[in-house]
Amino acid sequence: MSTTPYRIRKVGVIGAGVMGAAIAAHLSNVGIPSLLLDIVPPDAKDRSIVARTGLEKALKARPAAFYTKRGAQLVTVGNIEDDLQALAEVDWVIEAVVERLDIKHSLYERLEKVLAPHTIISSNTSGLPAHQLIEGRGPEFRRNFLITHFFNPVRYMPLLELVPTPDTDPALLPFMREFGTEVLGKGVVLCKDTPNFIANRVGVYGFLSTIHRALAEGYSVGEVDAILGPSMGRPKSAVFRTADLSGLDTLAHVADNLYQNAPEDPWRETFKLPEIIRQMVAQGKLGEKSGQGFYKRVKQPGGGSEILELDLKTLEYGPKQKVRLASIGTARNYDDPAQRVLAMLNGDDKGGKLARETTADSLIYAATLAVEIADSVVAVDEAMRWGFNFDFGSFEVWDLLLKNPQVLEKTFEGRELPELVQRVREKGQGTFYVETNGVRQYFDFKDDTYKLVPVPAGSITFTALKASDKVVRDNGSAALIDLGDGVACLEFHTKMNSIDEGIIEMIRYAVEEGPKQFRALVVANDAPDFSAGANLFLVLMGARQGEWDMINNAVNGLQQANQMLKYSSIPVVAAPTGRALGGGCEIIMHCNHTRALAESYMGLVEVGVGVVPAGGGCKELLLRHGADLERQKAGKTGGPFTPSRKAFETIAMATVSTSAVEAQELRFLRKTDRLSVGRAVLLRDAKADALQLAEAQAAGKWQPAQPQLMILPGSGARLVLEQQVDNLLLTGKVSEHDAVVARHLARVLTGGNCSPLTPLTEQQVLDLEREAFLSLCGMEKTQERMQAILMTGKPLRN
Secondary structure, eight states: OTTSSOOOSOEEEEOOSHHHHHHHHHHHHTTOOEEEEEOOOTTOSSTTHHHHHHHHHHHHOSSOSSSSGGGGGGEEEEETTTSGGGGGGOSEEEEOOOSOHHHHHHHHHHHTTTOOTTOEEEEOOSSSOHHHHTTTOOHHHHHTEEEEEEOSSTTTOOEEEEEOOTTSOTTHHHHHHHIIIIISOOEEEEOOSSTTTTHHHHHHHHHHHHHHHHHHHTOOHHHHHHHTSGGGTSOTTTTHHHHHHHOHHHHHHHHHHHHHHOTTOTTGGGGSOOHHHHHHHHTTOOBGGGTBSSEEEEEOTTSSEEEEEEOTTTOOEEEOOOOOOHHHHHHTTOSSHHHHHHHHHTOOSHHHHHHHHHHHHHHHHHHHHHHHHOSSHHHHHHHHHHHHOOSSOHHHHHHHHHTOHHHHHHHTTTOOOOHHHHHHHHTSSSSSEEEETTEEEEEETTTTEEEEOOOOTTOOOHHHHHHTTOEEEEOSSEEEEEEETTEEEEEEOSGGGOBOHHHHHHHHHHHHHHHHHOSEEEEOOSSSSSBOOBOHHHHHHHHHTTOHHHHHHHHHHHHHHHHHHHTOSSOEEEOOOEEEETHHHHHHHTSSEEEEESSEEEEOOGGGGTOOOOSSHHHHHHHHTTOBHHHHHHTOSSSTHHHHHHHHHHHHTTOBOSSHHHHHHTTSSOTTOEEESOGGGHHHHHHHHHHHHHHHHHTTSOOOOOOOEEOOOOHHHHHHHHHHHHHHHHTTSSOHHHHHHHHHHHHHHTTTTOOTTSOEEHHHHHHHHHHHHHHHHTSHHHHHHHHHHHHHSSOOOO
16 A cells, blocks of 8 residues: 555545445444534534434444444544535545435535545445546546445445546555455455446346346245245345345435436346335335335334235235245255255245246346456456345356256256356356365456456465365364464364364364464354354253263363463464354453454353353453452452452343454453454454464563462352342343342352452362353253254243
């Protein structure tokens, strides 16, 4: 970045609607201050009320737009009448105003008079052509301009589409691509200046072709979403629920824009919005934002709520129907998403039929339009995966079918395969992607050759490592992998990365044998979630069969494995992503350092299944709140009761962080732990941290941890916590069994029958954890809770 004139230290965002405020929120998430501006309403006492309201809505947004509400301190609100001149001091101006060319032109004319020479100007338009946006602007403005199309919700959706004009400075694109990847944590896709770019062009076509078919062939809203959801490698929101989330008015706007601006599109008529959606928009049924769309949530008289679905024939709401189709049942038998998709496409019922028809529609469209809208098939695939959370991009699905000719023939029966597909068969190797030793290449339609798939600089993938024989040891549940430069990676690969004997055994091996070959260790994996915790099924079966020695040994095994991580002779760095719950959170808390993905959701949630954390989680949270002898002697924590109270409040509520930043506030992570915003660079960054610690150790600046003594307040403090539990029970805020679990937790966190004058060892607190865990496992209501989680995935309040 230093070779370009561009830098981004402060940003101006114009337009405080949903997108503008969300962009400002995400900038604050990565530590960049912004100035959020909007219009001045007529006769307004607060001239910045529009921007202020936008910020307030972003603070209340669900899912949360900010990592933590404190991030709002980095957003300054203002208005375009009084504060436009302040944009002279920002490095990047993002325009996110209403999608009208005349309004944008008027704003740009004013901006051009105040911006500094190297200020980047971008529009968040979802469809207006870039070349039209810069009409009438001077050369400097044109050189610094491009489209930066964020997807909503900005914090969670990875895709950032960049659309340059012929006048855009060639140095600006690589700068923004790197900034988007490394700082904003986005999946950046370069698009051509064509109507609605890549993701919305292909995605909205797929949505509308599906809706047209559903209406013509009599499928219900629930049937479509059940058929085209996870069984087809897509989110649960599938089609109609996704439309509700994005807003039917947004869908209508994009569809109308495509119909108007893509007159040469062979499938233009597909973008003609079905009359039913026009009626819904007119009636205010806009989806999530209006409380009703294709689905509607209604409150029940006795509490709770019910999801209703729209009848596409009558436009009336009725109970959501359960969809049972053989094709879906067959697909669910497979853990591998590729096998699920193939099973679905091979189905002989109405589910298989709709899956084939809609897949053929969207794949033919993508293959026909790819050369016009993108520079490569990779750009199309990344746009679809990052923009809609699909498991596979369009050409990755093409490859799946090209490798399975029978399913290909069944899916495209009676249809001609697009020219690009015929070309990859005749001039390529039969598929759009090929892989050799973990290195992936794509078919370049510009010259019919294969080229390397671009990846962020220095990124490390488990696929490439395993293909290159870097696995030192693998026991089926976990592996030790050589990352190079003297760093090893301890990788889990059980289902949901639940902790079993194999993972515990590999932790022991990594800590005992690792230092003989390596100078640092990283704990990471390639799954969506770091770890869902202990293998609950084995615990429940053991409890029901009275296998108490087995449970005791398993819990003790995890405790001792975690202690080995904590006191390892070489630095251990955890690299969590997604959910790290229960035992997964405890493993992280015992590592010397953490490099967490910003979207990490951590918590000690064991009370939800009727037990207490017993892998050292109680112990570590106490220590992080200052229960160690050194800080207690120094009087830095307000006495021995304070750490117990704070840990109790967090664990008893099964609190889960909504981001890695909040995990730091909850003490699941340290303030010294570091965050990465992009998943693609997490392992790279964790390895760099591990190397830094290893070099510090070699220089005598880092030492392995030493065992700590703890001061806990004892039985008097336990009575105080138990009184709080009794009050909650009397007011009906907790159940009888909630209270039982909380009392066991209070005993652990206050040190049992200890004296506040006598230090405890870590092992003594571990023994209290294990004792409480075993006692609670023997209770029928705890076993009922475990079974409920295993059967339904939802906690039982018994």
